[in-house]
Amino acid sequence: MVGRLCCFSIAGILCGLAVVSASLAAGTDYWYEILNKVPAQTNDNATVPTYKYPYHVGLWLTCYDQDIPDTIPNKELISGNCVLNYDFRSKQIEDFARTSAVCIVLSCGIMLASGVLGMSGCACRRSTPLLLSGIFLYASTLVMLIGMCCFIGRILLEGEPPNIPVAADVTTRYGWSFYLGWASVGLQLLSASMMVGGNRKCSGIKDQVNFI
Incomplete structure (x- = not known):
């Protein structure tokens, strides 16, 4: 009994942390962020408009922090200033986005x-x-790794948002939800290695194959 706990308790804890990390990543909307370094200001004499639509992107939603672009009708908004990710600029971007979401949810199911x-x-x-x-x-x-890479591919293909003026005070970055996804990848790999590597070294485990 002690041997089993020594071999698999850490692997089980890591697996549990991996499930929590992946679930939080899939359920939050801070995978990628567009930010203003300074608040947008109105100036009637300005020749270059400022960027006034900072937002953050998740697997399912795009949420605006301040103003909402005129191209988005109010009836399409859900959960405050968030809109479902459906209006992609190309079929390729949509394929990457859908694949990333499906893979990450599927990974959670396999972990369970x-x-x-x-x-x-x-x-x-x-x-x-x-x-x-x-x-x-x-x-x-x-x-999960495929899902994470597909999300990166989506962001690289999307580039700057169309029809929205971007000023020099804009920053872009991957958010904490994105890094939670990568943390889950690492935790899963460690847990799997411990589970497989320690399988035949644990005392108290009968080497039988008729369990299923």
Whole structure:
């Protein structure tokens, strides 16, 4: 019993943290941010308009911090100043955006299935479900990695927003939701490696393959 806890408790904790990180990343809207260094000012004599639509992007929503572009009808706004990500500039950008969202949600599902297998293996003292749990975690890591890369591809393809004047006081950056996604990738990989690597080294686990 002690051997099992030593081998798999840390892997289970890492897996749990990975699920939480991925879920928070998928459910929040701070993957990418467009910011003003200084507040936008109106000047009748200005020849160059200032950028007045700072916003942050998530997997599902784009949320505006101040003013909303005139191209977005009020009826399309949900949850305050947020609008669903649907009006993409090209089919390629939309494919990247949809793929990133699907992959990250799918990765969460695979991690949950891996957790169930891992707990079943520890409870029944069988090595096969523990090994499958580690393999599932490797699969979820790969799926999550694909999702993260697709989001980066989406941002690179989108570039600057069209028809909106951009001034020199604008900054762009990846937000904390994006970094939570990468943290989940690392946690999943560590958990999978510990699960698979420690599978045959744990005392108290019967090396049987008839669990399923």
